[in-house]
Amino acid sequence: MNIKANTRILKIVVACSVAFLAQASHAVTDAELDEAFFPYKKGFPTFPGLKAGMVINKSNVDQFKDIISPAHFKLIKEGWMEIPVAEAFDMPLPKQYIEATKQHADKVKLGTTIEGFVAGRPFPQQPSASDPRAGEKLAWNFKYGLNWGDGAIIYPFYWRYINANTGSVERTMKFEFHFLNFMHRTINDPKPNITPNPSQLYRGTYLKVHEPLDLKNTQLLIQAYEDDLKRSDAYLYLGFQRRVRRLATGQTTDSFLGSDLMIEDFEGYNGRVSDYKWTFIETKNALMPYYKHNEMKKFHPDFKESDGYKFIGFTGKANCTPDITWQLRKVHVVEGRPVDAGHPISKRLIYLDAQIMTPSMSTIYDRKGEIWKSFQIGKAHPDFHLPINKGSGIPLDDSGSVIDLQSNHCTAITFRGEIDPAKNPPSLFQVQNLRGGD
Amino acid sequence: MHKQKRGNLLRQTATMLLSCLAVTTLASSAHAEDSLPVLGESASPWKVDVFYENATHFRGKDNTGNRVGLSKFRNTLQAEVDKNLSDGWAFHGIFRGTFDGVYQLNKDEYGKNAGGAVALESSALEGTPVHYLPFGQGIVNWTTAQGIGLPPSNTFGFNSTTPGGLANPSTSPAAVANLPYNPNQGLRLLFDRWGTNPGGVQAAVPVRPCDVDSRGCTDFGGYGDKKRSELEAPEFNDKLDFIREFYVKKNFNLDDGKQVFVKLGKQQVVWGRTDLFRVLDVINPVDYSRNNIYDELQDIRIPMWILQAEYRMGASDTFQDRNVSVVWNFDQFRPNNLGQCGTPNSILDAACILRAFKSLWDNGGTVANFASVLPPGTPGNGPHLSTDFGPHTIGIRNVDLPDWSLKNTQLGIKWEGVTADGISFSLNGLSYRSQLPSLHMFNVGAVNPFIGTVVDTSDLIAFDLVYPRVSLLGGSADFQIPDANLAVRLEAALTHGEEFGNSAQASGYSKNKVFRSVIGLDRPTMIPWINEAEATLFSAQLFYQHIFDHELYDRPFGKVGMVDWKDNFIGTLLIRASLMNARLIPQVIMARDFKAHAFAVAPSVAYRYSDNLSFSVGANFKFRDNQERWHFADQRDSGSFAPFGAYTDANSNTQTGPGAWGLSGLVPLGAFRAGPIGAAWREDEIQFSMKYKF
Numbered sequence A: 001m002n003i004k005a006n007t008r009i010l011k012i013v014v015a016c017s018v019a020f021l022a023q024a025s026h027a028v029t030d031a032e033l034d035e036a037f038f039p040y041k042k043g044f045p046t047f048p049g050l051k052a053g054m055v056i057n058k059s060n061v062d063q064f065k066d067i068i069s070p071a072h073f074k075l076i077k078e079g080w081m082e083i084p085v086a087e088a089f090d091m092p093l094p095k096q097y098i099e100a101t102k103q104h105a106d107k108v109k110l111g112t113t114i115e116g117f118v119a120g121r122p123f124p125q126q127p128s129a130s131d132p133r134a135g136e137k138l139a140w141n142f143k144y145g146l147n148w149g150d151g152a153i154i155y156p157f158y159w160r161y162i163n164a165n166t167g168s169v170e171r172t173m174k175f176e177f178h179f180l181n182f183m184h185r186t187i188n189d190p191k192p193n194i195t196p197n198p199s200q201l202y203r204g205t206y207l208k209v210h211e212p213l214d215l216k217n218t219q220l221l222i223q224a225y226e227d228d229l230k231r232s233d234a235y236l237y238l239g240f241q242r243r244v245r246r247l248a249t250g251q252t253t254d255s256f257l258g259s260d261l262m263i264e265d266f267e268g269y270n271g272r273v274s275d276y277k278w279t280f281i282e283t284k285n286a287l288m289p290y291y292k293h294n295e296m297k298k299f300h301p302d303f304k305e306s307d308g309y310k311f312i313g314f315t316g317k318a319n320c321t322p323d324i325t326w327q328l329r330k331v332h333v334v335e336g337r338p339v340d341a342g343h344p345i346s347k348r349l350i351y352l353d354a355q356i357m358t359p360s361m362s363t364i365y366d367r368k369g370e371i372w373k374s375f376q377i378g379k380a381h382p383d384f385h386l387p388i389n390k391g392s393g394i395p396l397d398d399s400g401s402v403i404d405l406q407s408n409h410c411t412a413i414t415f416r417g418e419i420d421p422a423k424n425p426p427s428l429f430q431v432q433n434l435r436g437g438d
Numbered sequence B: 001m002h003k004q005k006r007g008n009l010l011r012q013t014a015t016m017l018l019s020c021l022a023v024t025t026l027a028s029s030a031h032a033e034d035s036l037p038v039l040g041e042s043a044s045p046w047k048v049d050v051f052y053e054n055a056t057h058f059r060g061k062d063n064t065g066n067r068v069g070l071s072k073f074r075n076t077l078q079a080e081v082d083k084n085l086s087d088g089w090a091f092h093g094i095f096r097g098t099f100d101g102v103y104q105l106n107k108d109e110y111g112k113n114a115g116g117a118v119a120l121e122s123s124a125l126e127g128t129p130v131h132y133l134p135f136g137q138g139i140v141n142w143t144t145a146q147g148i149g150l151p152p153s154n155t156f157g158f159n160s161t162t163p164g165g166l167a168n169p170s171t172s173p174a175a176v177a178n179l180p181y182n183p184n185q186g187l188r189l190l191f192d193r194w195g196t197n198p199g200g201v202q203a204a205v206p207v208r209p210c211d212v213d214s215r216g217c218t219d220f221g222g223y224g225d226k227k228r229s230e231l232e233a234p235e236f237n238d239k240l241d242f243i244r245e246f247y248v249k250k251n252f253n254l255d256d257g258k259q260v261f262v263k264l265g266k267q268q269v270v271w272g273r274t275d276l277f278r279v280l281d282v283i284n285p286v287d288y289s290r291n292n293i294y295d296e297l298q299d300i301r302i303p304m305w306i307l308q309a310e311y312r313m314g315a316s317d318t319f320q321d322r323n324v325s326v327v328w329n330f331d332q333f334r335p336n337n338l339g340q341c342g343t344p345n346s347i348l349d350a351a352c353i354l355r356a357f358k359s360l361w362d363n364g365g366t367v368a369n370f371a372s373v374l375p376p377g378t379p380g381n382g383p384h385l386s387t388d389f390g391p392h393t394i395g396i397r398n399v400d401l402p403d404w405s406l407k408n409t410q411l412g413i414k415w416e417g418v419t420a421d422g423i424s425f426s427l428n429g430l431s432y433r434s435q436l437p438s439l440h441m442f443n444v445g446a447v448n449p450f451i452g453t454v455v456d457t458s459d460l461i462a463f464d465l466v467y468p469r470v471s472l473l474g475g476s477a478d479f480q481i482p483d484a485n486l487a488v489r490l491e492a493a494l495t496h497g498e499e500f501g502n503s504a505q506a507s508g509y510s511k512n513k514v515f516r517s518v519i520g521l522d523r524p525t526m527i528p529w530i531n532e533a534e535a536t537l538f539s540a541q542l543f544y545q546h547i548f549d550h551e552l553y554d555r556p557f558g559k560v561g562m563v564d565w566k567d568n569f570i571g572t573l574l575i576r577a578s579l580m581n582a583r584l585i586p587q588v589i590m591a592r593d594f595k596a597h598a599f600a601v602a603p604s605v606a607y608r609y610s611d612n613l614s615f616s617v618g619a620n621f622k623f624r625d626n627q628e629r630w631h632f633a634d635q636r637d638s639g640s641f642a643p644f645g646a647y648t649d650a651n652s653n654t655q656t657g658p659g660a661w662g663l664s665g666l667v668p669l670g671a672f673r674a675g676p677i678g679a680a681w682r683e684d685e686i687q688f689s690m691k692y693k694f
Helices: A003-023 A030-037 A061-067 A070-077 A095-107 A134-143 A249-253 A263-268 A431-435 B003-033 B142-147 B173-178 B228-232 B347-363 B670-678
Strands: A151-163 A168-181 A201-211 A219-225 A233-238 A243-246 A276-288 A299-304 A310-312 A327-338 A345-353 A359-366 A371-380 A396-404 A409-414 B047-061 B067-084 B090-100 B119-121 B132-134 B187-189 B202-206 B243-253 B259-267 B304-312 B319-329 B365-372 B384-389 B395-400 B410-419 B424-433 B438-441 B446-448 B453-455 B462-466 B469-481 B486-501 B509-525 B536-547 B552-555 B558-561 B567-576 B584-593 B598-608 B613-624 B685-693
Touching: A030 A095, A061 A070, A061 A276, A070 A359, A070 A371, A134 A276, A134 A327, A134 A345, A151 A299, A219 A431, A233 A249, A233 A431, A243 A431, A243 B469, A243 B486, A249 A263, A263 A359, A263 A371, A276 A345, A276 A359, A299 A310, A345 A371, A431 B304, A431 B319, B090 B228, B119 B202, B119 B365, B202 B347, B347 B365, B347 B395, B347 B462, B347 B670, B438 B486, B438 B509, B584 B670, B598 B670, B613 B670
Parallel strands: B395 B462
Antiparallel strands: A151 A168, A151 A409, A168 A201, A201 A219, A219 A233, A233 A243, A276 A327, A327 A345, A345 A359, A359 A371, A371 A396, A396 A409, B047 B067, B047 B685, B067 B090, B090 B243, B119 B132, B187 B202, B202 B365, B243 B259, B259 B304, B304 B319, B319 B410, B365 B384, B410 B424, B424 B469, B438 B462, B446 B453, B469 B486, B486 B509, B509 B536, B536 B567, B552 B558, B567 B584, B584 B598, B598 B613, B613 B685
C-alpha cells in the first residue's frame, strides 16, 4: 500500500468521523435547556425604534422590515393591516415536557427519519447554520412540539371567508376541532403512549362542521402515523352523503372546504416532515402575534358565548386580521420546499417561535415563487384565558388569518380553545365515531 | 292555464307552504322562547334549520315527437331539528314537505288531461286502413273469435264503450254485468316515450292520476295508486313520510373505554362506499319517483323505523378500530318507490308495466300483434292481429305486500374495522326483502279465454306480484395508494333469493344468486388552468353484476330465459371542479351501461351566493346505440292454452304445450335490458334549482 492510498483512506476515515460526530448526540446541558425553553431569562429582545404601545403601519414599516415576515411586510405596506406593539412576555412550557426533553434528547438522532425519540423536544440545541440538517431538526421540533398539548378542543371555532375587494363575508363556518396525541405524551395520562395502537398513530385531528347548513355534520378525521414516511390517513364524513369517504392524500393540499387553508396548513404546518426539504435560514428577533386574550380591548361583536367568553375581533382591510397586539420574540426562520413537484406551492417561509416552537407566522409562495399567502396564528397566554386553561402551560392558538394576496381573499379565524383531556377521548378519533353522526 | 285553475293551484301551493312554514316558524319561535316541550336539559336549546328549495325541470321532445315541457316544479320546505336531551341522549329530526306543481301546470302531460286515445297494431294488416285500430277495437274479439270457431263462452273483448259498468255488446253476454268501463281515453302506449315496437306486442296504459282515472291503480307497495294531490305532496301520506328522520341516539361509555352506541327511530342506515348505485347500501328502500337515480341518495332513501346498536371496541393489538353493529329494521316492509305511470319519473318504466298489466287484469284491454294469423300447423311466427282480452285473463292479479310481523322485519349485522395498515373494511350480512317486485305466473285456476272455463296451465302471462325474502353477505374496503394519489373503494355482495323474470320457467321467474361488486377510484388533481388552489376531483366507479345459473336458451323464434344480463358493467365518472373558494362548483357526471349501450351525461354548475342562498343549473342527456339490442322474448307465443295458438316452426315442429318460443320485441321486457339509463332515453332535461335557508 503506498502513501497516496494511505492518505486517501485517512481522509475517508476523518470525513466519516466528522460526519459521525456531527450526527452523534450528547447529553443536553442545563445551559442548552435554558436557551431552548427560557430564552428571555436575560431579558427580552429589542429593536431600534420599536416601543410597546406604538403601531407599525405603512408609513413606518420600512424601518421594521427586518423583524416582520415578508408576507406581513407586504400586507402592511399595501395597507391591509397594522401591527400594534406590546411588551413581550415569557410563555414557559410545562415542566413535564422540559423534563422529558432533558431525559430523552440525548438519544435522538436523524437517519432517514428521526430515531430514538421518546418524548419532549427532540433537538433542544440551538440550530446552527453549519448543520445541514438544522432545518429538518426544527421541523421535528415542531412536529413533536406542544401545540395543544396532549389533547385539546376548539369549539366554537369560527372561520369567515372574506372577499377583500368588497369586504363581504362570503361564508361563515362554525367548526369543532379536537386534537389528540397518541404517542410521546408528557402531560396527561396515559404517558407516554395510548395503547393499544397497532397502527402506531402519532396524532389524531378530528373536526366537525356545525354551520352552515350545506356543510352541517361534515366531519374530518386525520390520523398521522408515527412513521413519518407513511402518509396520514384521512376520512371525510359528508353529511349529505351520510357515509365516510376515504380521502386521497392529495386532498391535504387542496383548499379545505373552500377556505384559504389547505389541510396541510393546519396549525402552521400539518404535513409530514419528509414532505418538505427544510432549510434553516437564521435565528433572529421578529414580531409575533402573541398576547394575553383577557387583556385585549376589542372582541368580535357577532360571536358570543353564554359563559361570557369573548372571541378575538378583526380589523384592517376587510376585517381580515385579528385585532390583537404583537411582541418582539426570538424566532428561528425555516424554509420548506415541497418534495412533490406537483405541490401547489413552491415554498413556505416559517417563523418558528424559539421558546414554544410553533410556526405562528408563515409566508407561502406560489409555484412561480411569488408571495401567495400570509399565514398567522395568534398565541394567547393560557393564564389569561378560560379558567380551564390556566396553569396548563400550553400557549393557545387563539386567532388567525390566512390572506391570499393574489386574489384579495382571506379566511379570518377565531378560536375558543380548551386544554381539556376529558373532551378528547381516543374513541373520538376512531373512524366509527364519524358514522354515528346525523 | 285557465285562470280559476291557476288560482286553485296557487292557493294550494300557498296553503301547503304556509302550513309547513307555520310549523317550522312555530318551531323557530319556540326556539327563541324556549317554549317547546321539554325533552331534557333546558340548557341545550333546540337547534332548528329551515330551508326552502325550488327545483324546476324542463324536457324536450319525447320519442313520439311530443314536446313535454315542464317536468318538475317542486317546492320543498325542510326543517332539521336537533336537541341534546338529558343523560347524554340527543334527538335529531328532519321534516320535509314538498309540493310539485307540475301536475297542474303541465296537466296535458302529467295531470288530468294526460294521454289520450291510442291505436294498436295488427302487423298482419299492414298497408290496410285497419293496420292500426283504436283501443277497444282489436281485430280478435268476442265476435271474431266465434268467427274462427270458438264458442260464445270465449272471453275475448272488454267494455270500451259503455260507462256505468255496462258491457260492450260485442263482448261476452255472460260477462255483461261485470265488465268495467275501459275507454280509449287517457292512455299511452307502453314505452312510447323512449321506444317503438313495430310488429311486437303492445299494450295501452292509463296515465292520469288515480283520482282522475283509477284504471291500473293499486298499491304496489306505497306507490301506484296516488291521487293528484298525493303526487303533488307525496310526503303527506299514511306513512307520515313528512317525518324524514326522527331518532334519538346515545353513546354508552363502558369502563374499559369501549362504547355502545344506540340510535333508535326513523332513520337512514348507510352501508357501503359507493355513489349513485347501490351494492351494500340496501337497508333503506329508495324513492326513485323523486328524480329517478339523479338525486342525492340522502334525499331519496326512504327512512325506516330502525334500531341500530354498535359495540365500539376501539383498537386492539391487531386492528386500529373494531366494531360490531346490529341493524333491526322493525318497520313494516316498504319497497323502492318506482313511481306511477303518467308521472315524470318512472324508473325502468316499471310503473307503466305494472299499471298496464294491472289494468289489463282488472279491465281487459287491447294488445297489439298478439294473435297469429297463421292457421295451426302452418310454419311461421306471424304476422299478428291486435287482440281484445277480457278482464281477469292476462296481467297482474294480486299484489302481495307483507304485513307487519316479527318475521317480516329485517335484520343486519356488520363487523367493521381498520387494520393496522390503515385499510378500512366491513363484513356485512343482511336478511331483508327484495325492494324490487317479482312477478309470479299463478297458472292455477286461470280462465282460458278461448273457451271461458277455468283451467290450470303454465307460462300464463298473468301474475301475482310479490317481494321475496333475500339474504345478503358482503363486504367492503377502502384504502389509499399514496403514490398515485388515489383513494380506492371496494364493495362486493352475494345475495340469495332474488328473483328475475325468466321465460324459460313455467312460473315466469327464477331465484338466482347474484354477485355484485364495485371498484371506485377517487383522485383529487390539481389542474392549474382550472384552479391553482382547489383540486378537481375525478371519481370513477365500475359496477359489476353476475347472475348465477343464468338461463338463456335458443328457441325456434329467438331466445327465451332471463331478461337480465348474465354479466353487466356500469361505469360512472364524476369530474368536479371547485372555483371561487368552493362557491362555484361545475361538475359533470357520466354513466355508461355497457350491456345496454346506454350513456348518460349530466353537467351542472352550482353557485353559492351566500351561506343562505344557492342556485344551480344543470342538464341531463341520455344516449343509446339502438333499441333492438333491448328486445326480448315477450311470451305471446307461450301457448298457455294448448292447442290454441300453437306455433309451428320451419321444420314443421308444432308446440305441444306451454312454453315461449322466443318471439321478441321491446315490450314488455325491453326496459329491463335498457336499464335505468336506456329506459329514460328522451327524458333529456334542463334543470334549475334555488335553495334558501331561513
